[in-house]
Amino acid sequence: MSYSGIENDLISEIKLEPIQARVYLLVTCYGKMSSESIAERLKISVEDAKKASMDLMSLGAFIDISSTEFEAMHPRFTAVNMYRKMCERQNTEFKRNKKVDNIGVILEKPYDDARTK
Numbered sequence: 001m002s003y004s005g006i007e008n009d010l011i012s013e014i015k016l017e018p019i020q021a022r023v024y025l026l027v028t029c030y031g032k033m034s035s036e037s038i039a040e041r042l043k044i045s046v047e048d049a050k051k052a053s054m055d056l057m058s059l060g061a062f063i064d065i066s067s068t069e070f071e072a073m074h075p076r077f078t079a080v081n082m083y084r085k086m087c088e089r090q091n092t093e094f095k096r097n098k099k100v101d102n103i104g105v106i107l108e109k110p111y112d113d114a115r116t117k
Helices: 004-013 020-029 036-041 044-058 073-089 099-114
Strands: 062-064 069-072
Touching: 004 069, 004 099, 020 036, 020 044, 020 069, 020 073, 020 099, 036 044, 036 069, 044 069, 073 099
Parallel strands: none
Antiparallel strands: 062 069
């Protein structure tokens, strides 16, 4: 399944940086990972992987398992939470966004599959 549409929605609707969107999708769909694993899978530096993961933690999408290992929160909650925080940062009204809701719906199955191996 291609996640480029979801990646675009994460960037356009939630205002994630492209690298943050890619890291979010990777960990959400494949389960907890270290900065090194993220970097290797996405062909980015370990520093960029760690920074994006830390940024996603501050946005409410990730939790840290250890100082170098990250896990995604459930996508049904995180998509809306990231959107709400973006609205707060931009001082815009928080209201229902169907694209954001669909992110959580679409990612729920791969999220669950990655955690019930």
